Amino acid sequence: MTLMKAVRIHSYGGPDVLVHEDVQKPEPAQGELLVAVHAAGVNPFDWKVRTGSVKGVRRLPLIPGWDVAGTVESVGAEVSRFKPGDAVFGLLSVVKDGAYAEYAVAKAKNMAFKPRSIDFVHTAALPVSALAAWQSLFDLADLSSGQTVLIHGASGGVGHYAVQLAKWKGARVIGTTSGGGIDFVRDLGADEVIDFRNVRFDDRVRDADVVLDLIGGETQKRSWQVLRKGGILVSSVEITSPDTDARYDVRQKLLMVHPSADELTRIAALIDEGKLRPVVSRVFSLADARKAHEFIQSTDMQGKAVLKIRD
Ligand SMILES: NC(=O)c1ccc[n+]([C@@H]2O[C@H](COP(=O)([O-])OP(=O)(O)OC[C@H]3O[C@@H](n4cnc5c(N)ncnc54)[C@H](OP(=O)(O)O)[C@@H]3O)[C@@H](O)[C@H]2O)c1
Structure with missing residues (x-):
């Protein structure tokens, strides 16, 4: 042996x-x-x-x-x-x-x-973080150029890829984070950074096309109202209230990340082109x-x- x-x-x-x-x-x-x-x-x-x-x-x-x-x-x-x-x-x-x-x-x-x-x-x-960001933004939310995406947990493993991928796609990016994450997320290219410990994001954001929820709980519950009608929330954590989409006229999807050699190859190419780090x-x-x-x-x-x- x-x-x-x-x-x-x-x-x-x-x-x-x-x-x-x-x-x-x-x-x-x-x-x-x-x-x-x-x-x-x-x-x-x-x-x-x-x-x-x-x-x-x-x-x-x-x-x-x-x-x-x-x-x-x-x-x-x-x-x-x-x-x-x-x-x-x-x-x-x-x-x-x-x-x-x-x-x-x-x-x-x-x-x-x-x-x-x-x-x-x-x-x-x-692997898991970049795939989670890719699959949430592109496979589930179909994010396109000119749209606005709010990313909760923007400084973490998944969030820091999501900020960069959404900017690469041509979206306007708002990220929530705190502490040392604030400058970090701004340096990644976010257009706006909200310090979730001091500012209520639902007082600041309106008519987002996409919310990427990497936090769940109360953060998710306050997110429905920041979406435009027909907008979409993708959560990597949970869907807290399954009937919310009908009440707010929005859509919701739960991410279940899956392996994809094809998506990893596209992610590797973006890295070698200097577009993702x-x-x-x-x-x-x-x-x-x-x-x-x-x-x-x-x-x-x-x-x-x-x-x-x-x-
Ligand atoms: N479903 C799936 O397939 C899938 C795939 C990947 C990940 N996940 C899950 O997704 C979650 C995020 O993963 P991750 O790897 O990105 O985690 P992570 O690296 O721990 O990042 C989470 C980030 O969220 C920030 N944060 C904490 N509370 C917050 C709040 N209320 N508002 C905004 N930001 C907040 C934290 O920053 P602070 O320093 O400020 O606390 C941290 O930087 C985890 O629960 C993970 O298990 C699921």
């Missing part, structure tokens, strides 16, 4: 349930790649799984972290698009182990070639995964946190 280092959870709870240990190195099956992990993105989904609150992902022990960037170590049967040594990135399947490990198995059809102009750490900051605010080692979880659960973090696993 060949061993590798990984971080696993054996029980649900706080960051201390993340255990750095030796586990069996996986093998790629048909249609899969074995990826030598250079970096793994750290996401709110990871800590939600860690606490046991994601109903669809409750199995133990489990390696968290489904954003991967690395090099192809070997390929399973019927894989022709990739070969050993290729630099790749993508979103792993949540029904399998994740990327807080030296090696991870990925479905070849979900993987894309790494952008040439950024390193593995920045590449690992892309991932922001990584902290890098941790694999052994420090606990600290990474503590960090992303604290406030005033901009952009992403990433585990760097090898050079």
Whole structure:
């Protein structure tokens, strides 16, 4: 049995349930790649799984972290698009182990070639957050040039991509954030930034075409009235009141992000063209995964946190 280092959870709870240990190195099956992990993105989904609150992902022990960037170590049967040594990135399947490990198995059809102009750490900051922003704005809301979009949580992992992608599309962007996020979101190109701790966004915004809600709860409840008639709210978190669309004459959709090699390839191209940039605010080692979880659960973090696993 060949061993590798990984971080696993054996029980649900706080960051201390993340255990750095030796586990069996996986093998790629048909249609899969074995990826030598250079970096793994750290996401709110990871800590939600860690606490046991994601109903669809409750199995133990489990390696968290489904954003991967690395090099192809070997390929399973019927894989022709990739070969050993290729630099790749993508979103792993949540029904399998994740990327807080030296090696991870990925479905070849979900993987894309790494952008040439950024390193593995920045590449690992892309998959779920950039796909969530892309799929919310373009696949679900059909955002077009000249429209106005209000982005709640604009300084976070998903929000900082959404601000840039919406500007690239030619939309007018209003972002809500606080603290250090205010200058950050302005620097990303937002036309207006609202400090949600001091200003009620529903006093400031009217007739938005799209609301991207990355927060839920009270923030969502106050968002219906800022949409124009026929406008759309896309939430990555929840739909709090299913009958609201009829009352306000607006539409609502819940994001369920899905892997897409095609969309990752378009995102990689935008990065290499200098039109989109991932922001990584902290890098941790694999052994420090606990600290990474503590960090992303604290406030005033901009952009992403990433585990760097090898050079
Ligand atoms: N459904 C899906 O497929 C899907 C996909 C991706 C993500 N998600 C979910 O979407 C949510 C956002 O993900 P993320 O990765 O962007 O999280 P994140 O990196 O933690 O970012 C959230 C941001 O929201 C800000 N914030 C907190 N309260 C706010 C408020 N009331 N108004 C405006 N901004 C506020 C925080 O800034 P402060 O520093 O000011 O607190 C933080 O920067 C998470 O719940 C995640 O699990 C769902």
